[in-house]
Amino acid sequence: MNKKQRPIEIMDTTLRDGEQTSGVSFTAPEKLTVAQLLLEELQVDRIEIASARVSKGEQEAVNRITSWAYDKGLLDRVEVLTFVDQGVSLDWMEASGAKVQNLLTKGSLNHLTHQLKQTPEQHFKNVAENLQEAQKRGIRSNVYLEDWSNGMRNSKDYVFDYLDHLVKQPVERILLPDTLGVLTPDETSSYLREILSRYPGVRFDFHGHNDYDLGVANVLEAVKAGVYGLHLTVNGMGERAGNAALASSIAVINDFVPEVKTRVKEKALYKVSQLVATFSGFHIPVNKPVVGANVFTQTAGIHADGDAKNNLYFNDLLPERFGRKRSYALGKTSGKANILKNLNSLGISLGEEELKKVTAQVIALGDKKQKVTLDDLPYIISDVLGESAYAQHVKIESYVLTHAKGLQPSTTVSVRIDDQVYEENACGDGQYDAFLNAIRKIYKQLSRELPQLIDYFVHIPPGSHSDALCETTITWKTATREFITRGLDSDQTVSAIKATEKMLNQIYTA
Numbered sequence: 001m002n003k004k005q006r007p008i009e010i011m012d013t014t015l016r017d018g019e020q021t022s023g024v025s026f027t028a029p030e031k032l033t034v035a036q037l038l039l040e041e042l043q044v045d046r047i048e049i050a051s052a053r054v055s056k057g058e059q060e061a062v063n064r065i066t067s068w069a070y071d072k073g074l075l076d077r078v079e080v081l082t083f084v085d086q087g088v089s090l091d092w093m094e095a096s097g098a099k100v101q102n103l104l105t106k107g108s109l110n111h112l113t114h115q116l117k118q119t120p121e122q123h124f125k126n127v128a129e130n131l132q133e134a135q136k137r138g139i140r141s142n143v144y145l146e147d148w149s150n151g152m153r154n155s156k157d158y159v160f161d162y163l164d165h166l167v168k169q170p171v172e173r174i175l176l177p178d179t180l181g182v183l184t185p186d187e188t189s190s191y192l193r194e195i196l197s198r199y200p201g202v203r204f205d206f207h208g209h210n211d212y213d214l215g216v217a218n219v220l221e222a223v224k225a226g227v228y229g230l231h232l233t234v235n236g237m238g239e240r241a242g243n244a245a246l247a248s249s250i251a252v253i254n255d256f257v258p259e260v261k262t263r264v265k266e267k268a269l270y271k272v273s274q275l276v277a278t279f280s281g282f283h284i285p286v287n288k289p290v291v292g293a294n295v296f297t298q299t300a301g302i303h304a305d306g307d308a309k310n311n312l313y314f315n316d317l318l319p320e321r322f323g324r325k326r327s328y329a330l331g332k333t334s335g336k337a338n339i340l341k342n343l344n345s346l347g348i349s350l351g352e353e354e355l356k357k358v359t360a361q362v363i364a365l366g367d368k369k370q371k372v373t374l375d376d377l378p379y380i381i382s383d384v385l386g387e388s389a390y391a392q393h394v395k396i397e398s399y400v401l402t403h404a405k406g407l408q409p410s411t412t413v414s415v416r417i418d419d420q421v422y423e424e425n426a427c428g429d430g431q432y433d434a435f436l437n438a439i440r441k442i443y444k445q446l447s448r449e450l451p452q453l454i455d456y457f458v459h460i461p462p463g464s465h466s467d468a469l470c471e472t473t474i475t476w477k478t479a480t481r482e483f484i485t486r487g488l489d490s491d492q493t494v495s496a497i498k499a500t501e502k503m504l505n506q507i508y509t510a
Contacts, residue, residue, distance in 0.1 A: 005261040008253070009229035011205065012038050012246060013048040014276060016081055018237035021282055028061035030279040034234075035065045037275065039074055042268045044246075045229070048102060051081040052089035059096050066097030075099055079142065084126050087133055100140045102175060103130060107145025107162070109155035120158060124165045135170045142173040144207075149178040152191045163199060173203040173229065178218065181211030181241060188218040192225035205229035208244035210236060215244035216252055223257050234276040235284055235291065247273060247290035247322070255316050267323045290317070296324055393418055394504040396497060401431045411435040415442055415504075432496045439500065451476035451483075451507060458492055472496040476503055 015031050018024070026034065031049065038044050050062050062080065069075045075097075082089035082101040093101060105127050106112040112123055127143070134141045143166055145151065151159040166174055176195070178188070188206070196204060206222035208215045208231070219230055236245035247269040253260055273291040277284050286294040296319040319325055340355070397414040411434040412425040424441040428434030436453070443450055455475035472487050472495040483506065487498030 005259055008223060008227070008260050008262055009045040009205070010246075010250075010262050010264055011046040011048060011079070011229055011231045012042075012044045012233065013207075013231050013243065014038070014234045014237055014246075016048040016050055017207075017231070017239070017243055018233040018235075018276075018280075020239040021237045021242065021280065022239075024237065024280045024282055026061070026279055028057065028064055031061040032064045032068060034272075034276060034279065035078070036068065037268070037272050038234075039069070039077060040072075041265065042272050043263045043265050045263060046077045046079055046100075048079045048081060048231070050096075052083065052092040052096075052101075053085075059092065062096040062098060066099075070097065076140070081144075082130075084123075084130050087130070090130070090134055090137060090139060093139060094137065099138070100142065101134055102142045102144055103127070103134075104144045104146055105162075107148030107159060107176070107179075108151030109158040110150060111147045112158075120161060124162065128165070128169055131169045131171060141169075141171050142175055142205075143169075143171050144175045144177060146177060147179045148176045149183045149187070149191070150180065153182075153187075160198070163195070167199055167202055173205055175205045175207055175231070176227075177207035177231070178209050179207075181209030181215065183208075183214070183218055184212075185214060185217045185221045189221040189225050192222055192227060196226050203228040205231060207231035209238065210241045210244060213241070215242070216248045219244045219249045220252050220256065223253055223260055235273055235282060235288070237276070237280065237282055245289075251290055251317060251321075266321050270322045270324055290322055392505055393508045394501065396501045397421065399435060399497065401435065401493060403431050409434045411438050413438045413442075415439065417446075417508075431493045435493070435497060436500065439504070451478045451503065454482070456496070458495075470495045472499050474499045474503070478507070 015026065015034060019026055035047055035049060038047050049065055050058050066075060066078060069078045076099060078098060079100040079102050080093055080096070080098045082093065082103050084103065084105060089101070093099075106116060106123060109120070112118055112120065116123065118126075131141050131143075145159070145162065148159065163174070176192070183191075188208075192204070192206065204227050206219065206227045206229075208218045208222070210216075215236065219232070222230065230249065231243070232246040232249050233243040234246050236242040236248075246264075250262060250264050250266060250269065253262060254266070270291055273284065276282075284291055284293070286292050289295055295317075395416045397416050399411060399413040401409070401411050403409045408427045409429070409431045410425060410427045411431065412423070413435060414421060414423045416422075422442045422445070424438045426434050426437035426441055428437045436450075440450055453474060454477045455473075457473045459471045459473065470492045472492065473484060474486075474496065475482060475484050483503075485499040485502040485506065487495040487500070487502070
């Protein structure tokens with residue numbers, strides 16, 4: 001680490017505050033897996049993993065994590081949110097094996113008066129008793145000032161009276177949350193600088209929320225102001241609009257605050273992001289900075305052309321930093337440069353006139369709102385030029401789909417594979433399931449196994465009517481790879497059949 005750089009602690013609170021995302025609940029094994037990745041692979045400094053007293057399942061999850069962390073020598077980096085409750089939370093902590101509490105207290109006079117209905121003197125006394133009891137039990141303490149941001153706005157004298165009290169207590173860190181996500185960057189900077197200048201040497205953490213989409217901007221100002229630590233969550237998970245996002249905050253700190261250094265490994269950010277999204281079911285927006293599906297995809301043809309000419313449209317957020325790769329989308333804004341980059345990745349070379357025809361076809365498909373993928377390109381080339389790297393060896397010649405009330409759906413299908421025609425019928429749970437069962441019968445005759453269908457998604461362009469084209473996207477999995485095929489038709493089942501025909505051609509020589 002550069003001697004001129006000061007370290008800043010990163011506490012990840014995905015497993016506690018992030019789990020307050022509506023509809024999200026991690027299982028005990030999932031919590032353990034995420035905790036291991038956060039501490040060992042991503043290398044955050046600390047993790048906040050639970051709230052005390054929540055449930056037996058939560059305590060089981062904490063037990064698993066603390067047992068693992070103890071064996072690894074990491075127990076002092078595992079923290080639990082606790083409450084001023086006459087020692088009940090401390091009992092819970094001891095039973096779970098945790099050794100660091102983050103005690104939730106009131107950081108605004110408004111919260112203290114209307115929620116706890118206590119005077120500042122009563123609250124300070126109760127907090128002091130908790131901290132002294134924790135010290136007796138060998139539990140280390142950090143203290144949250146809930147609603148601190150509104151406290152600074154509306155009851156600053158109370159905040160400073162409380163801080164004057166806390167700095168005399170056995171407290172390692174004071175945690176300052178923008179609980180309702182109301183701060184502007186200017187306020188964040190001003191409030192934190194005032195506090196840090198008044199209490200030099202005290203470890204203050206900033207905990208930002210994202211209600212005005214200012215979470216990362218406030219993190220940047222907090223770092224510049226000189227805070228000791230930051231609280232972040234994977235994918236910006238959290239209550240309401242979420243918390244300040246881990247990946248974006250790390251990228252911002254690394255690129256815009258050179259005097260500060262974190263331990264977080266950038267290359268692990270995307271991997272952990274994907275795993276947490278899978279466990280939580282919390283969808284990552286495609287345009288989410290750093291970890292979104294589209295953020296390293298160039299769509300406009302002029303941008304692809306500029307990238308080929310001295311990387312004119314690159315910035316410091318290079319995908320390789322995060323273990324990712326740049327791609328070039330195909331659609332109505334594509335130019336020849338987009339097409340060329342995708343053709344090069346397939347090892348296909350076209351002449352100038354052929355390239356113009358393929359480009360025109362990609363743009364035409366984009367105008368119809370069909371997503372064009374790298375796997376689609378050989379088919380487009382085949383349509384335009386009459387020959388392709390993937391020749392059409394398999395064709396769905398005809399089919400009959402039946403669906404009647406009280407009867408199981410059935411399908412009769414005729415498939416041409418090269419010069420041979422095969423016909424089969426089958427039943428299923430739906431028309432497409434029956435169709436796929438009939439195809440399986442045909443391929444079983446040929447001693448060939450079909451890929452496993454692992455995802456099926458139907459999309460109608462926004463604003464369309466009931467007679468709009470349906471785009472069916474199917475994800476398939478073989479023993480060696482996953483791939484996607486798409487079909488477009490006004491009938492949902494037919495669009496799925498078209499996607500399946502593409503699959504059959506892709507596996508023809510597999």
